[in-house]
Amino acid sequence: MSTPLVVTASPHLKDRDSTPRIMWHVVLSLLPVIAVAGFSFGISALLVIAATTIGALVTERGFGRGDTLGDGSAVITGILLGLCLPAGLPLWMAVLGGIFGVGFGKLVFGGLGQNVFNPALIGRAFLQAAFPVAITTWPAAGQSFWTLRGDTFAFPFTSAQTDALTEATPLGLHKFEGTLTPLRELILGTTGGSLGETAALVILAGGAYLAWRGYLNWRIPVSVLLSTALLATVMHTVDPTHPDAWFMLFSGGLMLGAVYMATDMVTSPVTNTGRWIFGAGIGVLVVVIRLWGGLPEGVMYAILLMNALVPFINRMTQPRVFGTRRRVPG
Amino acid sequence: MWFTSGFAHGVHPPESKELTAQLPIRRMAYPKEIVLPLRQHAGKPATLCVKVGDRVERGDKVGEADGYISVPIHSSAAGKVVDVDWWPHPDGTMAMAVRILVDPYAPQIPRPRMVPHWEGLSVDEVVQAVQDAGVVGLGGAGFPTHVKLAPPKDFPIHTLIINGAECEPYLTSDHRTMAEYPKRVHFGIRVMMQTLGVSKAVIGVERNKPDAIEALTRTIPTDLDITILPLTVKYPQGAEKMLIHAVTGHEVASGKLPVSAGVVVQNVGSAAAIAEVFETGLPLIERIVTVTGHGLTRPANLIVPVGTKLRDLLDQCGGLTADAAQVIAGGPMMGLAQANLDAPITKGTTGIVVLARQETRTERVYPCIHCGRCLDACPVFLNPSLLGDLARVGRYDEMTDAHLSDCMLCGSCSYVCPSNIPLSQLFQVSKAGLRRAQASAP
Numbered sequence A: 001m002s003t004p005l006v007v008t009a010s011p012h013l014k015d016r017d018s019t020p021r022i023m024w025h026v027v028l029s030l031l032p033v034i035a036v037a038g039f040s041f042g043i044s045a046l047l048v049i050a051a052t053t054i055g056a057l058v059t060e061r062g063f064g065r066g067d068t069l070g071d072g073s074a075v076i077t078g079i080l081l082g083l084c085l086p087a088g089l090p091l092w093m094a095v096l097g098g099i100f101g102v103g104f105g106k107l108v109f110g111g112l113g114q115n116v117f118n119p120a121l122i123g124r125a126f127l128q129a130a131f132p133v134a135i136t137t138w139p140a141a142g143q144s145f146w147t148l149r150g151d152t153f154a155f156p157f158t159s160a161q162t163d164a165l166t167e168a169t170p171l172g173l174h175k176f177e178g179t180l181t182p183l184r185e186l187i188l189g190t191t192g193g194s195l196g197e198t199a200a201l202v203i204l205a206g207g208a209y210l211a212w213r214g215y216l217n218w219r220i221p222v223s224v225l226l227s228t229a230l231l232a233t234v235m236h237t238v239d240p241t242h243p244d245a246w247f248m249l250f251s252g253g254l255m256l257g258a259v260y261m262a263t264d265m266v267t268s269p270v271t272n273t274g275r276w277i278f279g280a281g282i283g284v285l286v287v288v289i290r291l292w293g294g295l296p297e298g299v300m301y302a303i304l305l306m307n308a309l310v311p312f313i314n315r316m317t318q319p320r321v322f323g324t325r326r327r328v329p330g
Numbered sequence B: 001m002w003f004t005s006g007f008a009h010g011v012h013p014p015e016s017k018e019l020t021a022q023l024p025i026r027r028m029a030y031p032k033e034i035v036l037p038l039r040q041h042a043g044k045p046a047t048l049c050v051k052v053g054d055r056v057e058r059g060d061k062v063g064e065a066d067g068y069i070s071v072p073i074h075s076s077a078a079g080k081v082v083d084v085d086w087w088p089h090p091d092g093t094m095a096m097a098v099r100i101l102v103d104p105y106a107p108q109i110p111r112p113r114m115v116p117h118w119e120g121l122s123v124d125e126v127v128q129a130v131q132d133a134g135v136v137g138l139g140g141a142g143f144p145t146h147v148k149l150a151p152p153k154d155f156p157i158h159t160l161i162i163n164g165a166e167c168e169p170y171l172t173s174d175h176r177t178m179a180e181y182p183k184r185v186h187f188g189i190r191v192m193m194q195t196l197g198v199s200k201a202v203i204g205v206e207r208n209k210p211d212a213i214e215a216l217t218r219t220i221p222t223d224l225d226i227t228i229l230p231l232t233v234k235y236p237q238g239a240e241k242m243l244i245h246a247v248t249g250h251e252v253a254s255g256k257l258p259v260s261a262g263v264v265v266q267n268v269g270s271a272a273a274i275a276e277v278f279e280t281g282l283p284l285i286e287r288i289v290t291v292t293g294h295g296l297t298r299p300a301n302l303i304v305p306v307g308t309k310l311r312d313l314l315d316q317c318g319g320l321t322a323d324a325a326q327v328i329a330g331g332p333m334m335g336l337a338q339a340n341l342d343a344p345i346t347k348g349t350t351g352i353v354v355l356a357r358q359e360t361r362t363e364r365v366y367p368c369i370h371c372g373r374c375l376d377a378c379p380v381f382l383n384p385s386l387l388g389d390l391a392r393v394g395r396y397d398e399m400t401d402a403h404l405s406d407c408m409l410c411g412s413c414s415y416v417c418p419s420n421i422p423l424s425q426l427f428q429v430s431k432a433g434l435r436r437a438q439a440s441a442p
């Protein structure tokens, strides 16, 4: 026999799904979301997403262990971070967010799979802390494609000169001015907000595609959305000045968070029971922060808080070992 | 037939059984030489009882059972003993083996022997006859069958379970046995039921073998309580604990044997082998082997003399194709990849699967992304992701605490892992490491 035989330990077969394949499918499903962001906020949106992605990739390349760009996870982080930023954000801030997200959100933990918190949200939290004004300056939707929505090319660390057309987000409007944006506008995305806030239906479609392929666990978004809707309905019934479930579901970053951020496999529980609990926790926290917190939006903190609880949730929800009454100690 | 029994979790690898599922069993031509390892079963190896230069007939002993948990080895062909030496064993090690040059002119009929009339025999005599015939579990593990026919008295047995699940991809030897020799299977079951003193037997068959289910159902002896239970098609449905769960609804307690649940599990092939012993007096010297795979020219279900070298067997099936990459003894999920095609077929070899290059695993391993697929796959509800982390740093004590001992090395976790982490492979190594540590402990 001419060719040498391959000798490896069993099993000798392997399911066709691989980690890069899952990651790149997530990227693929995000393309329509990016397109909608571009449609709503023009060239600025695309520039911001490109900037965060470049920041993420450069960091992964420079400080990651070996050749890890191909697994696609840094691209996801970059795109997701971009999608939760306002279109007018100066690009140097966006790049910095990408660098920080991948560097401190992932690489310091040891790279892919080791991180506790969602890297995109870490990047976002950093930007929120560092540039609270820039990150809450929401350009209005619906200007021409080539209009820059803010001081996009500001030189790093100069104070931004915002003279662009801005608009408060529906959540901000509600929190600080008590006005409710009509549901129709929310769903169609003709409101102010971050890039990914205006594409609820496209996000849902992307999530459904991933869930169908088995690349996303449907329990998490369903649990997040259900618990948010339930609690919002209860609160609305008790006190009708609180917004109803529809407003809660379709405003802010909830869709993006529920479908794309909370479902990050690395930072969500590994058991199905755990996934229900995790999602419900996020939903409850979102409503609580939105109604009583100092900020109009709470999705980011809700997910980060629940991320921290994942090891604990995993431990509590291990299945009972076959033929015993005992769970595997986590 | 909408009702099937199954278990939670498990995986669905491509079955690839269509290559041989409808091919009738044929007898292969005798090879020029056979090699009989003295260790082909769990327990003590047989002790040599021939010497170089001896003439043996088909069915003569070449090795005697060494104690109770052991069986004799018989020659599968008439010929001359030419060598007794270490020889590659399909389990990857070297084993003492008897090499026999097959007499090309012998008619290869066994020496006439007394066929014991089983109904007149006592339980002990049946058990003895089964041991003398060298019958072992034909499903792979090769545990001596007679031992399971005489369970300890303090465990009352209520049901005999016959394993016809054949959940490994590619393999069809049990399938063909059930479809072509259903009466023989039933006769073997009759002998075993009588010996065990049970009144109930259940044959578990995955429902992807409707012709086998039909043949068995059609031939159930009217005086016996035998049920054919169609099982969900899922790997590892044929694992002993999964099968018992499907049949009885009970989980065998962790660390306990099936007898503790009041059942004895035997493989379909072993039932047929026992039938053969009491029909013709022939010991276990040949078995049905599925020779298949996308890297093989002419897949087949063959009656193969035990001791046939893999090389000779593959040659009879037209040889390997150009893109053949891996030759596996057993199924692709739990079988062993072969480095040396001089290794022989043993009593436990269910099949030889030749995988083509594109089916073999890729090498690149990614970090665990905590997708949880392995947890959803593990049939005994372990946390392979956690065990894998522990295995890589050699924390065996914590692995024990995480129920490593309950892992049956089925490979489901490795099969699904998108990061290509060799989980069950790591567990195999860990189990060995743990055994060594325990052996050297004071």
Ligand code: SF4
Pocket: B377, B378, B379, B380, B381, B382, B384, B406, B407, B408, B409, B410, B411, B412, B413, B414, B423, B424, B427
């Ligand atoms: S090899 Fe072990 S850990 Fe992996 S799925 Fe099978 S029983 Fe579970």
Ligand code: SF4
Pocket: A270, B367, B368, B369, B370, B371, B372, B373, B374, B375, B384, B385, B388, B413, B416, B417, B418, B419, B420, B421, B423
């Ligand atoms: S299947 Fe692989 S990547 Fe997924 S949790 Fe298990 S070990 Fe980790």
